[in-house]
Amino acid sequence: MARQTSSKGMGLLKIALLLFFLLAVVLPLVGMFSRLADPQVREVFGTPAFASACVNSLVVAAITTVISVLAALLMSWVLCRTAIQGKSVFAVLLTVPMLVPSLAHGMSLVYLLGSNGILTNLLHGSWSIYGFPGIVMGSFLYSFPPAFLMIYDVMRYEDATPYQAADVLGIPKPSQFAHITLPFLRKPLISAAFATFALVITDYGVPLMVGGKVTTLPVLMYQNAVGLLDFDTGAAIGFVLLIPAVIDFLVDVLARDRASVRYVSRGFDLKPNAVRDAVGYVAAVIVTLALLAPIATFCMVSFATKYPLDLTPTLASIGRAFTMGAGSYWVNSLFTAFVVSILGTILAYLVAYITARVGGVSARLLHLASVTTLAVPGIVLGLSFALAFKGSLIYGTFAILILVNLVHFIASPYLMAYNSLSKVNKNLEAVGQTMGVGRARIVLDVLVPATADTIAEMFSFFFVNCMVTISAVSFLSTTLDMPLALLVTDLDAQRLVECSAFVSVLILVTNVIEKVVVAAIRRYRHTQQPVSR
Amino acid sequence: MTIKSQETTAPHKLTVKGIKKSFDGREVLHGITFDVQGGEFLSILGPSGCGKSTLLRILIGLEHPDAGSVLLDGENITEAAPSKRHMGIVFQDYALFENMTALGNVEYALRFDPTRRARRSQIALDALASLGMADFANKPVAGLSGGQMQRVSIARTLALSPEVILLDEPTSGLDADARLALRSQLKNIQRDHGTTMIFITHDQEEAFALADRVMVMGEGSIHQLDEPLHIVENPADSYVRDFVVANLKAKYDSLARFASPLE
Numbered sequence: 001m002a003r004q005t006s007s008k009g010m011g012l013l014k015i016a017l018l019l020f021f022l023l024a025v026v027l028p029l030v031g032m033f034s035r036l037a038d039p040q041v042r043e044v045f046g047t048p049a050f051a052s053a054c055v056n057s058l059v060v061a062a063i064t065t066v067i068s069v070l071a072a073l074l075m076s077w078v079l080c081r082t083a084i085q086g087k088s089v090f091a092v093l094l095t096v097p098m099l100v101p102s103l104a105h106g107m108s109l110v111y112l113l114g115s116n117g118i119l120t121n122l123l124h125g126s127w128s129i130y131g132f133p134g135i136v137m138g139s140f141l142y143s144f145p146p147a148f149l150m151i152y153d154v155m156r157y158e159d160a161t162p163y164q165a166a167d168v169l170g171i172p173k174p175s176q177f178a179h180i181t182l183p184f185l186r187k188p189l190i191s192a193a194f195a196t197f198a199l200v201i202t203d204y205g206v207p208l209m210v211g212g213k214v215t216t217l218p219v220l221m222y223q224n225a226v227g228l229l230d231f232d233t234g235a236a237i238g239f240v241l242l243i244p245a246v247i248d249f250l251v252d253v254l255a256r257d258r259a260s261v262r263y264v265s266r267g268f269d270l271k272p273n274a275v276r277d278a279v280g281y282v283a284a285v286i287v288t289l290a291l292l293a294p295i296a297t298f299c300m301v302s303f304a305t306k307y308p309l310d311l312t313p314t315l316a317s318i319g320r321a322f323t324m325g326a327g328s329y330w331v332n333s334l335f336t337a338f339v340v341s342i343l344g345t346i347l348a349y350l351v352a353y354i355t356a357r358v359g360g361v362s363a364r365l366l367h368l369a370s371v372t373t374l375a376v377p378g379i380v381l382g383l384s385f386a387l388a389f390k391g392s393l394i395y396g397t398f399a400i401l402i403l404v405n406l407v408h409f410i411a412s413p414y415l416m417a418y419n420s421l422s423k424v425n426k427n428l429e430a431v432g433q434t435m436g437v438g439r440a441r442i443v444l445d446v447l448v449p450a451t452a453d454t455i456a457e458m459f460s461f462f463f464v465n466c467m468v469t470i471s472a473v474s475f476l477s478t479t480l481d482m483p484l485a486l487l488v489t490d491l492d493a494q495r496l497v498e499c500s501a502f503v504s505v506l507i508l509v510t511n512v513i514e515k516v517v518v519a520a521i522r523r524y525r526h527t528q529q530p531v532s533r
Numbered sequence: 534m535t536i537k538s539q540e541t542t543a544p545h546k547l548t549v550k551g552i553k554k555s556f557d558g559r560e561v562l563h564g565i566t567f568d569v570q571g572g573e574f575l576s577i578l579g580p581s582g583c584g585k586s587t588l589l590r591i592l593i594g595l596e597h598p599d600a601g602s603v604l605l606d607g608e609n610i611t612e613a614a615p616s617k618r619h620m621g622i623v624f625q626d627y628a629l630f631e632n633m634t635a636l637g638n639v640e641y642a643l644r645f646d647p648t649r650r651a652r653r654s655q656i657a658l659d660a661l662a663s664l665g666m667a668d669f670a671n672k673p674v675a676g677l678s679g680g681q682m683q684r685v686s687i688a689r690t691l692a693l694s695p696e697v698i699l700l701d702e703p704t705s706g707l708d709a710d711a712r713l714a715l716r717s718q719l720k721n722i723q724r725d726h727g728t729t730m731i732f733i734t735h736d737q738e739e740a741f742a743l744a745d746r747v748m749v750m751g752e753g754s755i756h757q758l759d760e761p762l763h764i765v766e767n768p769a770d771s772y773v774r775d776f777v778v779a780n781l782k783a784k785y786d787s788l789a790r791f792a793s794p795l796e
């Protein structure tokens with residue numbers, strides 16, 4: 001009998017989760033895109049503004065994709081195939097830009113290289129970064145870290161045996177790179193390229209800050225939906241923005257399944273090679289500086305007396321930022337991030353448990369639903385929520401911000417949990433059943449401890465993304481629950497440059513603290529539970 | 534098909550009648566019928582994919598048969614929950630709780646049994662000791678060797694004092710030494726506790742070395758069920774002759790030239 005009730009409970013849980021995805025993903029999107037049935041709405045596609053935004057977006061995304069992926073490949077090579085010092089430090093530094101909102105990247109470029117920028121003044125430069133150069137640079141800062149992680153995580157586990165065989169056969173290094181490394185990295189490179197393209201083409205933070213007269217699709221969408229409250233135009237552009245994301249999603253799904261990461265692989269014995277290491281070191285320093293200089297700039301500006309005229313350090317802008325409400329926005333963000341991280345981790349874990357370890361038709365549907373959220377850009381999701389939930393109880397409250405972030409970011413933590421739970425012995429629940437121990441107990445007593453590192457990673461992913469996101473929430477937040485990241489533009493628009501920079505610093509510091517705390521907890525756990533394998 | 538029952542008047546421990554099971558429209562078990570005596574060691578021998586693991590999962594209730602019934606001491610348990618069948622199962626891949634120690638694994642289920650909760654550590658230690666694993670009680674299982682892990686897994690099953698232990702290829706991940714050691718431990722448990730054992734394997738030698746009777750399966754049905762010697766002397770059909778007898782003979786021949794020096 002116990003078996004009957006537990007499977008009934010599981011059935012109810014599956015239905016509840018499917019309903020969640022139906023209400024929180026499918027219905028809002030269907031509602032939003034049903035507006036396209038109106039021929040007048042489709043007239044947007046014929047306007048010159050739309051056409052030029054389309055071209056601008058494609059150009060920016062294409063150029064940035066090439067730069068980001070090549071730089072990511074170069075850095076992965078340096079960290080995996082050269083013997084330079086401080087590889088782990090570089091690996092961390094290269095991902096730091098993920099800890100700040102894209103708005104901050106755009107803003108920091110203005111402080112550094114804009115018409116009154118620190119470097120511009122220092123070098124008496126007469127260049128202009130507004131427009132394509134700025135958008136590409138900012139988008140690079142924003143999209144390099146994920147591209148790097150996608151390639152680096154595959155390359156670091158590459159097996160050295162084929163190279164040793166090639167050495168024995170006398171095959172020269174460049175040929176080895178072309179015929180062993182590149183084919184091995186083909187899938188992650190393709191995935192990284194499409195992911196970068198989709199990331200850049202749907203971001204409005206960078207082009208909003210440094211775009212100048214160059215308008216991209218997300219900016220056009222943002223201007224229409226948030227600025228002019230023209231939701232129809234917003235919906236039409238949103239539909240277009242869904243296309244690259246859906247293509248990326250399909251490529252990712254096709255590439256992921258056959259990605260061959262070997263569990264047993266022989267590491268590389270790097271022979272001493274001073275030239276290779278020198279080149280690697282210089283490249284690593286240049287890329288790291290390029291990524292961190294803008295961040296260092298907004299850190300500096302936040303403590304400047306009056307940017308750009310007087311850069312004398314002062315703490316005045318911190319006080320001013322807090323008088324402008326940074327404190328309460330910070331609390332808003334922390335609250336939202338914590339709730340989303342906790343609920344999101346539980347939700348993603350539950351769904352992954354069902355898809356990885358219970359199975360059935362509804363499990364396949366749940367898998368599809370949670371992975372599909374990867375294909376919905378934040379701004380599209382945000383606008384669809386604004387349209388679907390306007391007038392409902394949750395509109396204008398924290399509940400909708402929590403819900404939208406949860407849906408927006410669930411795919412990656414879900415996949416982390418799915419991969420991790422799939423690897424745990426499949427017979428544990430069966431053993432539990434024969435011993436009279438139910439699924440829930442096995443999950444809590446065995447699976448959760450076994451996947452604790454993944455759970456920490458999931459929590460961290462939700463948290464950091466909630467702190468930096470601007471896309472979905474910009475359509476949904478009110479002055480009462482506005483997250484900190486949106487204050488960056490607000491204060492910048494009020495010419496409170498130092499305060500605006502300080503807000504970015506606050507977000508960065510919050511995320512760094514979160515990362516350090518999670519890492520410390522993980523390390524503590526590992527010292528408490530020595531696993532000798 | 535030749536099925537020879539144990540010639541005793543004692544009631545059967547386990548009776549299996551007409552078990553059928555299909556997956557995705559393909560029948561993998563075509564009406565399996567046999568019985569097992571209390572304290573008997575039955576080997577189920579067959580190539581992979583012949584349905585023997587599915588049969589085992591049906592016996593313990595992890596799968597539900599499409600037709601047929603399973604009786605324990607004459608009582609129909611076909612619909613009973615796995616934990617109510619007085620059976621235990623040991624998997625090829627150990628299925629240990631890797632976040633716990635050896636002792637933690639063995640006493641885990643006892644925590645939920647009100648009658649034995651208080652004595653759980655002693656029961657678990659006794660079970661580990663009977664498999665020679667007492668010294669490893671406080672070691673995390675993740676650091677143990679395959680043979681040691683499998684012994685912890687058997688101790689975990691034994692601690693719940695099941696009347697029937699089902700063993701799903703428990704030795705196939707182990708090296709030759711660990712296999713031999715585990716074999717004799719299984720025989721000891723059968724002798725000391727009087728536990729009925731059903732042992733699945735695709736290895737002819739192992740099936741014959743351990744069993745009181747061997748059940749030869751192929752393609753979802755029983756080809757022969759008899760004492761090992763009778764099977765060798767009188768294979769029921771060409772399948773049994775080729776898959777079992779010829780194979781054993783080849784193994785024997787390959788070693789025969791060492792026979793006299795070894796003596």
